[in-house]
Amino acid sequence: MKPLTFKGLALAALSLAAFALGHMTVVAAYPYWAMNSAMDRISQDGAAVNQWRHGQRATGRSRRIVRPSPDLANSSCVYDLAAGPVRVTAAPWDGYMSVSVYSANSDNIFVVNDRNAPGGVDMIIYLRGTPRPSGADLVVESPSRKGIVLQRRLAPTADRFGEAAMARAGDTCSPLTDGQG
Amino acid sequence: MTPNRRLRWLAPLVALVLALALGAASGLLVVMKGEQIGQSSHDHWLGNRGVGSTRADPWTRAIIARIGLLALNRSETIYFTRYRDDQGRAFRADCIYELSGADLPARWWSVTLYGEDDFLPPNDDGAFSIDATRTIRDASGRWRARIAMTRDGAPNWISSRAADGFDLSLRLYNPSPEALADETAIPFPAVTRLSCQGDDA
Numbered sequence: 001m002k003p004l005t006f007k008g009l010a011l012a013a014l015s016l017a018a019f020a021l022g023h024m025t026v027v028a029a030y031p032y033w034a035m036n037s038a039m040d041r042i043s044q045d046g047a048a049v050n051q052w053r054h055g056q057r058a059t060g061r062s063r064r065i066v067r068p069s070p071d072l073a074n075s076s077c078v079y080d081l082a083a084g085p086v087r088v089t090a091a092p093w094d095g096y097m098s099v100s101v102y103s104a105n106s107d108n109i110f111v112v113n114d115r116n117a118p119g120g121v122d123m124i125i126y127l128r129g130t131p132r133p134s135g136a137d138l139v140v141e142s143p144s145r146k147g148i149v150l151q152r153r154l155a156p157t158a159d160r161f162g163e164a165a166m167a168r169a170g171d172t173c174s175p176l177t178d179g180q181g
Numbered sequence: 182m183t184p185n186r187r188l189r190w191l192a193p194l195v196a197l198v199l200a201l202a203l204g205a206a207s208g209l210l211v212v213m214k215g216e217q218i219g220q221s222s223h224d225h226w227l228g229n230r231g232v233g234s235t236r237a238d239p240w241t242r243a244i245i246a247r248i249g250l251l252a253l254n255r256s257e258t259i260y261f262t263r264y265r266d267d268q269g270r271a272f273r274a275d276c277i278y279e280l281s282g283a284d285l286p287a288r289w290w291s292v293t294l295y296g297e298d299d300f301l302p303p304n305d306d307g308a309f310s311i312d313a314t315r316t317i318r319d320a321s322g323r324w325r326a327r328i329a330m331t332r333d334g335a336p337n338w339i340s341s342r343a344a345d346g347f348d349l350s351l352r353l354y355n356p357s358p359e360a361l362a363d364e365t366a367i368p369f370p371a372v373t374r375l376s377c378q379g380d381d382a
Binding site: 011014015016018019020021022023024025026027028030031034035038058059060061062063065066067068069070071096098100102105106107108109111113115148150154156157 | 193196197198199200201202203204205206207208209211212233234235237239240242243245246247248249250251252253254256257288289291293295299300301302303304305309310312314315343350352354355
């Protein structure tokens, strides 16, 4: 057997590095791809950004989000901080309710529930590296310009779902305009 | 450039491109088939402590993005999934199962059935889950639920109609501090196969 030359060793090291690069690129990119797909789906390919989209009660025909809970009334909002912070409000609910924020890499960067916010949720999301806004009960720093806010209300029956639909009708997810901060 | 000289450059280049492609393929394999990475198992219920976490490693984050996108972090909710009955046999829609347990250490809990495509099965039975608010208990506080294509008078029922293969998701919303600290303290529900069409249970 011929001993490995310097060129052979260098090629082996470079191949290993190329293997690692290919591996890590796919692993690191996958969450962004999954989130982008979800954001496109929720926002109807960008047509409905910075606004709540209230989901119907999950049924056997629901296909918008994988593994939906049939016991929850879900609302989602794709946020885009390109034009500045976004304000999110959610009316109080007499059962479990949470509002959670997901960054572009799919991390659940923030969650608040009805126990922490019994009077409802009032939150501002702003982009890391930009001035921290004020004027809401909660201020959340997002590491990414885009992401998803998800609202869950426990509503395991058709009647409760109807009540949740009424409760969330006035909720907002919209750019923070001058004077609101 | 002579053929020999060209080959001297071409061979390493092909090796590098091949290594890059193999690396990408291995990354995709981990994402698509790597559910067991970081997984905990309790009585056939499988969980992952990295769900929703900002501290998850890249592999866990990618796997969770595929199987549980937009899940809540552990402080808010703990998720478990099971694919098999207590004897380790994969769930089948043409079998009848009994799901049984006691109240779970959380503010609210549910058990939901999903088809192999990760969506609710395409039936109109309105019986995709049982949950802490609706489940009927006996005098001791324990409960039993039938998992089958038909209700047959069962007080608690999860319909498996039109599901083919399926799995069960257990959600614990606002878990107790004890459950958060030690998952083995959770009294996980049992799943017993009672009978199947066309064979002996």
